[in-house]
Amino acid sequence: MLPDILVPFLAISLAELGDKTQLSILLLSVKTKDHLRLLAGVMLAFLLVDGAAIVAGSWATTIISVDLLRKASGLLFMLFGLLILRDLDKSEEDGDDCLNRSPFVSGFALIFLAEWGDKTQLASALFATQYNPWLVFAGTIAALALLSGTAIYLGQAILARVEKRLVSKAAAVVFVLMGLYLLIPYPG
Numbered sequence: 525m526l527p528d529i530l531v532p533f534l535a536i537s538l539a540e541l542g543d544k545t546q547l548s549i550l551l552l553s554v555k556t557k558d559h560l561r562l563l564a565g566v567m568l569a570f571l572l573v574d575g576a577a578i579v580a581g582s583w584a585t586t587i588i589s590v591d592l593l594r595k596a597s598g599l600l601f602m603l604f605g606l607l608i609l610r611d612l613d614k615s616e617e618d619g620d621d622c623l624n625r626s627p628f629v630s631g632f633a634l635i636f637l638a639e640w641g642d643k644t645q646l647a648s649a650l651f652a653t654q655y656n657p658w659l660v661f662a663g664t665i666a667a668l669a670l671l672s673g674t675a676i677y678l679g680q681a682i683l684a685r686v687e688k689r690l691v692s693k694a695a696a697v698v699f700v701l702m703g704l705y706l707l708i709p710y711p712g
Contacts, residue, residue, distance in 0.1 A: 528659035532659075532667070533663035533664070535651070536648070536664050536667040537671060539647060540644055541671065543644075548601070548634055549562075549676060551695040551699065553679030554688070554695060556630075558627045559680070561626075562628065563676055565629060565631030566631040566672050569635035569636035573639040573642075574648045574664050577646065578652040579657065591709075598703045598706030600634060601699050601700070601703030602699065602700050603703075604703075605695075605698070611692075612689065612692055644664070
């Protein structure tokens with residue numbers, strides 16, 4: 525029973541550490557003060573994506589091509605980056621950029637699109653074939669919650685030490701670069 529939770533927890537934790545997903549959550553966290561809603565949106569997306577993988581294997585990649593999901597994720601990353609750049613011109617007190625208006629929706633959309641066909645989703649599906657699916661789900665979600673909460677916390681720690689405008693510019697550039705990377709055809 526313990527390996528059913530522990531193996532997915534450790535594997536997913538290591539696989540996601542420093543992954544584009546966690547970097548995205550960190551970058552989104554510097555754009556909002558409503559961290560609980562951001563975390564809720566992120567976790568709902570993880571629950572749906574990884575839950576679907578565990579329950580039905582990697583069925584989404586047989587219905588929707590991984591290439592299409594990758595391109596949609598790339599476009600979404602670029603859109604977020606461009607929206608951040610656009611909103612830099614607004615006053616700091618305004619606080620009404622598109623990401624601040626709904627951190628729940630921003631976090632959910634980004635993770636929901638980016639995670640389909642991701643290595644952690646596929647790993648979750650594979651673990652479910654060897655271990656108790658409910659325990660795999662618990663281990664996977666626990667790992668993702670821990671890492672996502674940490675990313676949000678780190679985003680705020682960075683923001684406390686670095687000028688918000690500089691962090692926003694860096695976040696925008698990183699989002700656009702990640703989007704471009706995802707739009708490059710995947711070998712294999």
